[in-house]
Amino acid sequence: MTTYSDHLPSLDHQPYQHLFKPGFVHRRLYIDEDIFQQELLYLYGRTWLYIAHESEIANPNDFITRRVGGRPLIISRHATGSIHAFFNRCTHRGAIVCREPRGNTKGFICGYHAWTFNITGECTSVPLRQGYGKSFNLAQASLQPVARLESYRGFIFASYSKDVPSLTEHLGAAARLIDQWLDRGEKEPVVVQNGAMPFLVNANWKTIYDNAGDGYHPPFSHESMLKVFSNRYGDVDMNYYGSDFDKSPMYSKNLGNGHTFLDQRPEMHKLSAWKRQHVMPGYEVMENALIEKYGEAHALPMLDASTGSGMNLNIFPNLLIIGNQIQMPEPLAANKTLLTWFATSREGVPEEINAIRMRMQEDFPSFGEVDDSANFEACQEGMASIPEMAWIDIRRHQDTKVGALDPADQLWREPMSSDLHMRTYWQRWQELMNAGATRALVEAGVA
Numbered sequence: 370m371t372t373y374s375d376h377l378p379s380l381d382h383q384p385y386q387h388l389f390k391p392g393f394v395h396r397r398l399y400i401d402e403d404i405f406q407q408e409l410l411y412l413y414g415r416t417w418l419y420i421a422h423e424s425e426i427a428n429p430n431d432f433i434t435r436r437v438g439g440r441p442l443i444i445s446r447h448a449t450g451s452i453h454a455f456f457n458r459c460t461h462r463g464a465i466v467c468r469e470p471r472g473n474t475k476g477f478i479c480g481y482h483a484w485t486f487n488i489t490g491e492c493t494s495v496p497l498r499q500g501y502g503k504s505f506n507l508a509q510a511s512l513q514p515v516a517r518l519e520s521y522r523g524f525i526f527a528s529y530s531k532d533v534p535s536l537t538e539h540l541g542a543a544a545r546l547i548d549q550w551l552d553r554g555e556k557e558p559v560v561v562q563n564g565a566m567p568f569l570v571n572a573n574w575k576t577i578y579d580n581a582g583d584g585y586h587p588p589f590s591h592e593s594m595l596k597v598f599s600n601r602y603g604d605v606d607m608n609y610y611g612s613d614f615d616k617s618p619m620y621s622k623n624l625g626n627g628h629t630f631l632d633q634r635p636e637m638h639k640l641s642a643w644k645r646q647h648v649m650p651g652y653e654v655m656e657n658a659l660i661e662k663y664g665e666a667h668a669l670p671m672l673d674a675s676t677g678s679g680m681n682l683n684i685f686p687n688l689l690i691i692g693n694q695i696q697m698p699e700p701l702a703a704n705k706t707l708l709t710w711f712a713t714s715r716e717g718v719p720e721e722i723n724a725i726r727m728r729m730q731e732d733f734p735s736f737g738e739v740d741d742s743a744n745f746e747a748c749q750e751g752m753a754s755i756p757e758m759a760w761i762d763i764r765r766h767q768d769t770k771v772g773a774l775d776p777a778d779q780l781w782r783e784p785m786s787s788d789l790h791m792r793t794y795w796q797r798w799q800e801l802m803n804a805g806a807t808r809a810l811v812e813a814g815v816a
């Protein structure tokens with residue numbers, strides 16, 4: 370089995386060590402532009418990144434463009450069904466070739482001097498080609514593909530370095546949870562082609578990643594939202610955050626390789642998840658229509674499976690599966706991140722089910738994400754503006770000795786409110802960043 374540190378010289382080079390102490394991380398990790406640029410090289414450049422879902426390019430000659438880990442990409446599907454990903458950067462003078470977010474085409478013509486590329490990125494023509502002489506080779510002018518490209522059950526991942534383990538090894542225990550997310554209810558294929566909601570957040574990408582596994586904040590950050598729901602609709606979803614939720618069966622888990630999992634299913638799906646939903650536009654109309662068509666015994670499980678998954682599955686560094694949605698944080702600067710929520714639907718289910726899924730997926734980003742975004746920006750401002758206070762606290766449940774191996778899978782779990790998530794990914798962060806910094810020294814001939 371290969372690891373991310375394979376082929377490194379035995380050089381004990383740990384340039385970030387002074388930014389960590391047990392239970393704390395230094396504010397520079399969130400605000401320093403040099404560290405941010407190093408992250409793009411050493412971390413985003415050296416691990417698997419989620420780039421798209423196969424359903425976003427469902428048909429032959431479909432393409433999308435997207436920045437992932439700072440690099441503009443074209444992700445496309447050939448007529449044979451094969452999937453391709455290459456840098457959206459002209460091999461001539463470096464221009465962005467395709468300037469559309471998505472479409473269906475047989476090829477791409479660069480707007481500057483009209484070099485032309487087909488759907489798999491091969492260069493097919495260059496105007497006035499004779500000007501380059503006889504040695505010019507079209508094949509050498511093709512758009513550069515990513516170094517590795519693999520899919521796991523519809524989720525497309527790329528690596529910009531070929532020197533990474535297989536995707537399956539990288540996903541590890543997270544793969545089984547992707548399976549559970551996909552195979553819920555009647556297991557119809559998931560479709561990610563329902564529009565997306567992008568937020569520009571004035572905060573470091575890790576403030577978002579921190580929050581994705583933070584089971585401590587919901588009753589406090591989202592207090593007003595939860596109060597509106599319970600005042601209007603009584604004992605509805607998320608009311609289980611009302612008391613000491615660390616005593617609940619919900620938990621936080623370390624999946625390895627920086628991936629983590631918050632499991633709310635033991636509470637959210639304890640009774641009928643559908644019956645505990647608060648009222649939403651069309652709730653009764655759609656429920657009645659389904660019961661009429663399929664009978665209550667069949668309709669209720671379908672409705673239950675349409676509600677949020679109760680899962681926060683965080684695949685380091687840029688895939689967050691939350692409820693029924695997919696979130697991608699795209700780092701733009703040390704203090705700027707584009708965060709996109711993708712709604713999902715199911716292929717081949719009654720239209721009412723997808724309508725209900727959509728109403729529920731509009732709900733949290735509209736009412737809850739504003740709370741979270743305000744906190745991301747408040748953290749960034751506090752961390753950036755007070756040099757006298759350097760450290761960020763990630764100690765929750767570090768010393769309470771309540772963590773344990775889950776007998777079902779031998780993975781480490783801690784109570785819901787633990788900072789296990791942050792301690793887990795920061796460890797992965799250090800491994801990748803130290804390896805990257807060591808490599809850079811070797812390449813510079815210093816070591």
Ligand code: FES
Nearest residue numbers: 459461462479482
């Ligand atoms: S930069 Fe693309 S054709 Fe010249």
Ligand SMILES: [Fe+2]
Nearest residue numbers: 587590737741
């Ligand atoms: Fe939140």
